[in-house]
Amino acid sequence: MSTEGTTTAAATAREGRLQDKVVLITGASSGIGRATMEIAGREGAKVVGTARTESKLQEGLDSVKAAGGDGIIVPADLEDVTSQERVVQAALDAFGRVDVLINNAGVGWQYGLDNPGTMAGIHEASLDNWRAIIGGVDLEGYFLAIRAVLPRMIEQGSGTIVNVSSMAGITGLYDAHAYTAAKGAIVNMTRSMAISYAKNGVRTNCVCPGFIDTPMIAPVVGAFDDPAVASTLTPMGRPGRPEEIAYALIFLASDEASYCNGAVLVVDGGCTSRAFPG
Numbered sequence: 001m002s003t004e005g006t007t008t009a010a011a012t013a014r015e016g017r018l019q020d021k022v023v024l025i026t027g028a029s030s031g032i033g034r035a036t037m038e039i040a041g042r043e044g045a046k047v048v049g050t051a052r053t054e055s056k057l058q059e060g061l062d063s064v065k066a067a068g069g070d071g072i073i074v075p076a077d078l079e080d081v082t083s084q085e086r087v088v089q090a091a092l093d094a095f096g097r098v099d100v101l102i103n104n105a106g107v108g109w110q111y112g113l114d115n116p117g118t119m120a121g122i123h124e125a126s127l128d129n130w131r132a133i134i135g136g137v138d139l140e141g142y143f144l145a146i147r148a149v150l151p152r153m154i155e156q157g158s159g160t161i162v163n164v165s166s167m168a169g170i171t172g173l174y175d176a177h178a179y180t181a182a183k184g185a186i187v188n189m190t191r192s193m194a195i196s197y198a199k200n201g202v203r204t205n206c207v208c209p210g211f212i213d214t215p216m217i218a219p220v221v222g223a224f225d226d227p228a229v230a231s232t233l234t235p236m237g238r239p240g241r242p243e244e245i246a247y248a249l250i251f252l253a254s255d256e257a258s259y260c261n262g263a264v265l266v267v268d269g270g271c272t273s274r275a276f277p278g
Contacts, residue, residue, distance in 0.1 A: 016043035016045070017043045017254040017256060018043040018253060019043070020046065022098050022100070023102065024048040024050070024091055024101050025040070025049050025102045026051070026102070026141070026145055027078075027106060027164075028060060029051035029052070029056035029057045030053075030056055030215050031242050032209065032245045032246060032249075033102075033105070034056070035241075035243045035246035036250065037049045037061075037064060037071070038063050038064055038067070038246075039243065039246045039247065039250055040069075041063075041064030041071060043254075045069070045100070047061075047071030047072075048073075048074060048091040048095075048098070049061060049072075049073045050073070050076050050078065050087045050105075051075070052077055054075040057075060060073075072091075074086070074091075078145065079136050084147070088148040097156060098159070099158070100160045100161075100253045101145060101149045101161045102164070102253060103142050103146065103161065103162065103164060105137050106141075108179070109218075112176070112219075113219055115132060117129035118132050118133055119178075119179060120175055120176070121174070121176075121177050125178060133182055134181065134182055138178075139186065142163060142186060142189070153197075154197070157200065157201045158202070160203045160204075160205075160257075161193065161203070161204045162206070162207065162253050163204070163207075164186075164206075164207055164245075165190075167209065167210045167266060167268040169206075169208055170187060170264070183208075190205065190206040190262065190264065191262045194262030203260065204261065204262065205252040205257070205260050205263045206265070207248050207266075208264060208266045209240065210240060210266075210267065210268025210269055210271045211240065212239060212240040212244075213239040213240065214242055221239055224237075224238055224239050234270060235269060235271070235274065236270060238269070240267065240269060
């Protein structure tokens with residue numbers, strides 16, 4: 001008796017890749033975080049979105065629920081040392097556990113315009129500029145989120161943490177030295193966590209995006225409008241879309257990536273693969 005029809009029906013009826021997992025996403029109000037929240041919801045997750053701007057978080061949650069998903073939002077300033085514990089507690093109160101942390105909140109070129117010196121080279125940056133990035137959401141915020149969720153994952157004997165770094169975490173930039181230092185630290189923190197907590201059932205991986213068309217790089221993304229410039233920025237000649245990073249995050253968060261631990265997945269259109277612009 002053939003099983004072809006049964007196999008096909010089972011494949012069609014299978015649940016989403018994050019079915020019933022509780023997925024906490026930082027920086028969920030826009031860009032990569034917003035796309036990740038919406039896709040995770042479609043993949044069956046119970047999403048917990050956090051960021052500063054409640055109205056934008058609500059828009060994302062409305063989109064999740066319109067697609068049949070479920071979740072909550074928890075507005076919070078992730079640089080506040082008490083906020084991460086509050087966010088995790090809200091997730092526990094609503095759903096009883098946290099299965100996945102997608103550590104995505106961060107700042108970029110727009111922040112540099114709003115806070116001059118923070119995206120400068122070391123010779124131009126003040127100590128306050130340096131601390132705003134290293135001691136702010138780009139690195140310390142990651143530590144605070146992990147510290148809040150990791151004990152719960154260890155206690156339940158399972159969990160997945162996916163950190164969002166940057167291609168600038170594995171290659172240098174002519175400026176934004178505090179930013180590159182923070183992103184490089186996230187990459188190696190990911191590796192250290194992977195070898196430390198695998199015994200507790202917790203996997204840790206990292207995604208390094210390239211130029212992604214989000215509000216964070218709005219001041220520079222217009223450079224892609226010139227095809228000649230675009231081809232020097234990345235071999236694909238265009239910026240990435242937020243959902244193209246979100247799908248990478250969803251994969252690493254899912255059981256499909258059950259043997260991925262300490263992985264650093266670069267999603268940059270080939271930018272860091274070449275020695276010279278073509």
